[in-house]
Amino acid sequence: MAIDIESIRNQFPILHQDVNGMPLIYFDNAATTQKPQRVIDALVKYYSLDNANIHRAAHTLASRSTTYFENTRKAIQTFINAAESEECIFTKGVTESINLVAQTWGRTFLKQGDEVLITTMEHHSNIVPWQLVCEATGAILKVIPITDSGELVMSDFDALLSERTKMVACVWVSNALGTINPVKELIAKAHAVGAKVLLDGAQACSHLEIDVQELDCDFLTISSHKLYGPTGVGVLYGKRQLLEAMPPYQGGGEMIKEVRFEKSTYNDIPYKFEAGTPNIADVIAFGEALAFINGIGKTVIAAHESNLLQYLLEGIGHVNESNNNMISLVGTAAAKISVQSFVVKGMHSFDVGMMLDAKGIAVRTGHHCTQPLMNRFGLEGTVRVSLSVYNTTAEIDVFLEHIGKLVKRSAGK
């Protein structure tokens, strides 16, 4: 099915504005995606008509908001093909989901000398939580290296993997490089030595089809704001058996069965991990975001984004041909999503970002919360273009025109 880009763009009010006197070109989708009108409307509707605290109450508004809230859980279950909706826990986002696993599963099951494997291309949110739990338990953090093109060195992964490995925590798709990691192979190999696998799906969730049962991952973390939904909502998927074996993350209302001063008992999953009043409105609006994606279809989105990446790469190639290869690409893996990092010789990435911003073009610059990855490439940071369902080749043309001029000016310095 061909994508109807105009009708998609028309659903995003934010895109139809000028920034610094130029039409906005939003190329910062890996940081956060924009929200379609139906997501914005869902927030307004909830607070205008349905607002009530969920669960336990006897009145109509509470039962309505509970139904809508739990409908999103069912939508998530379908979206990732979990066996049960109870395996989907609402959190604040990927960062909180990973911390939850590190602090509950990690503190319970890791001991002195155990090993946790991560990769060189992890976001800080899949590094620091493991460092914290390793410090607390005496477990050891080990890192799978990557090649110059930004792919995992699988032979090194094989060598690092052993009976000591208890957890492989790996980014499915790199936010800085766009690399799609061979997670199915990683999972099968990790399971063969008895290790569990957590996938950071922050970037994968909006670009790739997700089937947790087919993958057989133990944990998957995703985030609403990368999926055209509101900020402050994410999901931790975990296999029932593992979630049941883990202690609660936070104590409070909703996560208990019975509270006594001597001892409390805990609720069943998912509620055991959902202490306190959750982010009800945003969870409900997240459901609308999922409906938006399902309405287009992941394969249609992926095909469009892959065409955009191809178009961008060819365009950068042309700019380089006439400018002595002034643009160096960072992240050239064979399997990639529509994210491209680069540096312009002789220019600080922040200056490139500021100059593009003056033309209404929003890109991200800096270390992208992946400092160890930047160190691997000997860089302080990069400029990152990340393309999404509502971006067009016409926008890429404008970007190429301006980056071409910048590069020319820099070359002439």
Ligand code: PLP
């Ligand atoms: N992991 C990756 C790969 C990301 O790109 C991000 C966000 O940029 C995160 C983790 C953190 O996600 P969240 O903002 O949902 O906490």
